[in-house]
C-alpha cells in the first residue's frame with residue numbers, strides 16, 4: 001500500500017508530497033512539530049500533545065494553520081489512509097513560505113502544515129525493551145529554550161550520531177554542572193540505590209515530555225518514592241535502574257551508560273513494570 005502525506009490542504013502520495021524551497025521550516029528550522037503514538041488506530045494522549053503544540057506555536061508567535069477541529073480530522077485521516085494500527089503520526093507547522101529574510105514575514109503569509117504517519121514494528125520494539133539500550137553522555141550545547149518543540153534539532157542529530165559511532169543507541173545530554181538534562185529524543189530517568197525514581201524538573205532545559213507527564217501520574221497513583229530534581233552523571237552510573245521515555249519508545253530501559261553497566265546490566269524491574277502498565281495508566285489518568 002502506498003503512503004499518503006497531508007501537505008497544506010492536500011492528501012498526496014509520498015512521492016509528490018513536497019514543501020517549497022523557501023519554506024521557513026526548511027531554511028531556518030522556523031517550525032514546530034509533534035509526534036503521537038498510534039495504537040489500534042487511536043492517537044495516544046492526543047489532547048496533551050495538541051496542548052503542547054499550542055504552547056510551542058504561541059511561544060514562537062506562529063499562528064495555527066487550521067482550526068483545532070480540522071487538525072483533529074487531518075490527523076485521523078492520515079492515520080486511516082495509511083492504515084496505521086500501531087505506529088506514529090508526525091505533524092509539522094512552519095511559519096510558511098516567504099523570501100529569505102530572518103525577521104518574520106508579513107502576517108498574510110500562511111503557515112505550512114505537513115502530517116505523515118508510519119507503522120512501528122511492535123516485535124522489534126518489545127525486543128529492544130527486553131534487552132535494554134546503551135547510552136553515552138555528551139555535552140548539552142543546545143539553545144536555552146528546548147522546552148519549545150522546534151525542528152531545530154542539529155545538536156540532537158549530532159548527539160545521536162556520536163552515540164551510534166560508539167556502539168550505543170542514544171545519547172544523554174549533560175549540562176555545565178554535570179547534571180543530565182535529557183536524551184536526544186526522550187526524557188531521562190534513574191532509580192536510585194534507595195529506590196527513588198528521579199527525573200529532572202521540566203524547566204527550559206528539557207522538553208516537557210507527554211510520556212513523562214503521564215508517568216508522573218502513574219508514579220503518584222502507585223505511591224512510588226519520587227524526586228523531581230537534577231541528577232548527575234556520577235549518580236546515574238551508581239543508579240539501580242535507568243530508563244528513557246517518549247511517545248514512540250514509551251518506557252525504554254537503559255542498561256549501560258558510557259560503557260558502565262547500570263544495576264546488574266539488565267532492564268530493571270521498575271522500568272519493565274512501568275512499561276508494561278503504561279497504557280492502562282495513561283487511559284485511566
Ligand code: PMP
Pocket residue numbers: 035182183184185186187206207208209210211212245246247248
Ligand atoms: N525530549 C526530547 C528532546 C524529545 O525529542 C522528546 C520526544 N519528542 C521527548 C523528550 C519526549 O517527549 P514525548 O514523551 O512527548 O514524546
